[in-house]
Amino acid sequence: MRVAILGAGSIAYGNAALLASLGHEPVLWSPSGKSGQSIVAGKPLSAMGSLEGTFKVTMATSARDAIAGADAVLVALPANGHRMALDAAAPHLASGQIVIISSHTSFSGLYIAKKIAERGLDIPVVVWGTTVTAGRRTGDASVNVSTIRSKVDIATIPASAGARGLKVCQELFGDRFVERSDALAISLSNLxxxxxxxxxxxxxxxxxxxxxxxxxxxxxxxxxxxxxxxxxxxxxxxxxxxxxxxxxxxxxxxxxxxxxxxxxxxxxxxxxxxxxxxxxxxxxxxxxxxxxxxxxxxxxxxxxxxxxxxxxxxxxxxxxxxxxxxxxxxxNDLLDDIGLKTMSLAELKTLVRDGWSTRSPQ
CATH class of the missing domain: 1.10.1040.10 (N-(1-d-carboxylethyl)-l-norvaline Dehydrogenase; domain 2)
Incomplete structure (x- = not known):
């Protein structure tokens, strides 16, 4: 499967190496445009630690190029970069794709789900309670993968698309995911x-x-x-x-x-x-x-x-x-647009279960 990875830091590199090792086609995108220049020049991604080897990955020059033709879009960058990356990605998403947030903080899954609803697209948003890989980027084309987690909690927005979200994650990363009831459960599971x-x-x-x-x-x-x-x-x-x-x-x-x-x-x-x-x-x-x-x-x-x-x-x-x-x-540049500060608990629970279908994304 072709996977667009929004990010070019430690988690993005770790995920790219793992996906490539499992036979998938990861395409990285650096929002700053500064990372991965040696990958652009053709250098393979080198991994050490819990995952060792060199892997062929691609570095796109724009969010549009990374997302075009992708089966899944994986957001793998710090939460203070989520809004910028999601805003860049949203116009280029297409029905049939799936968006994965690794890992889910500050309800960024609801933020991109709102953008998707505004365009009338059929794109589930899968949120993870933590990252599949942990480690540190050690160079422009190298990463030390300290951990590959055996269990990761996930949920899908809307919850009715849970089976689809789980299936794609398993096809990409293997049988390591534990399905939870909704995205609020995931947010409360992030330690x-x-x-x-x-x-x-x-x-x-x-x-x-x-x-x-x-x-x-x-x-x-x-x-x-x-x-x-x-x-x-x-x-x-x-x-x-x-x-x-x-x-x-x-x-x-x-x-x-x-x-x-x-x-x-x-x-x-x-x-x-x-x-x-x-x-x-x-x-x-x-x-x-x-x-x-x-x-x-x-x-x-x-x-x-x-x-x-x-x-x-x-x-x-x-x-x-x-x-x-x-x-x-x-x-925090996400919560005001989601409206969390003015919601009741019941409204929030309905939103994470059903997405924006029962609430105007405007």
Whole structure:
């Protein structure tokens, strides 16, 4: 299958290498136009780590060229780039394609579903709770794939297209997907924002000094307790909204195959086997710049909708805003167009189930 990958960073490269290894045809697009110039010149994509080899991939010069003839469009870039990439992609989508969001934060799946509804197209939007691959881009045509996850939660907008969405994902990436009820369940299953909050905040000066530090070895017992307290807020919101989602301990167990226990202990298991890599070496990191406005802020809003205040999540946004001298909540450029701030919980649940068919996309 031909897959347009919107993005040219670590996740995009990891997905491209995995798709190529499975016999598919990945076509990358760099929104900035700066990445992948050596791939444009014909250099293969080199992968190491959990996936090793060199793979033939293509780098398109525009979103239109990447999407033309694609069976699926995979959004694989930080959430603070979703709106720009989705706006560039929307005019070129065609019925019969499928859009996949890897991974789903800030209801960007609803944003592109609205664009699709405005054009009257038959295009399901599949949202993932996390990425299939994790790792770091190591060069203009190279990536270190640290993890290929065995289980990834997915849902489709509208939910009635769930079988179609699941089938395409399985054809592309294999039998690793767990179907959930709807996109709200997926949003409430995304642990990256809360985990990155605890890890980044408790190791902030290491990032600011540009140190090299092991992420899991510095996910100490104290940091683990903070992550579990953040997790408790997310779990309370999910329960109030009528969803059962995995705990952080279950996530570590299923994603990284470590024995269950306190998060600090599970992180030490990962550190002992050399898994997890280094933490950010700069405060210019997606752990804050992406996750504060596009991960933590939506959780705070969902806490208000369900009357389960996410006080630690809000505190994290406030502390990061003070550290950076900026208002991270205001930097989310998706939620106003979706209308989340003015919705009731019932309206949101109807929207993620049925898409915009029962609600005007205008």
């Amino acid at each position: 990256n924002p809360q985990n990155h909050l605890g890890i980044a905040l408790c190791n902030f000066t290491r990032m600011e000094h540009g140190e090299t530090w092991g992420q899991n070895e510095n996910n100490t017992d104290s940091v683990g307790r903070l992550l579990e307290a953040l997790d408790a807020e997310r779990l309370a919101i999910a329960e109030a909204a009528g969803y059962k989602v995995r705990t952080i301990r279950e996530h570590y167990n299923l994603s990284f195959h470590v024995e269950p226990g306190p998060v600090g202990e599970m992180a030490r298991q990962l550190a002992a086997r050399g898994n997890g890599g280094n933490g950010p070496d700069s405060i210019d990191t997606r752990y804050v710049l992406e996750d504060a406005p596009f991960g933590l802020h939506p959780t705070v809003l969902l806490g208000k909708l369900t009357d389960r205040p996410a006080t630690l999540h809000q505190a994290g946004i406030d502390v990061f805003s003070a550290l950076y001298g900026r208002d991270f909540a205001s930097e």
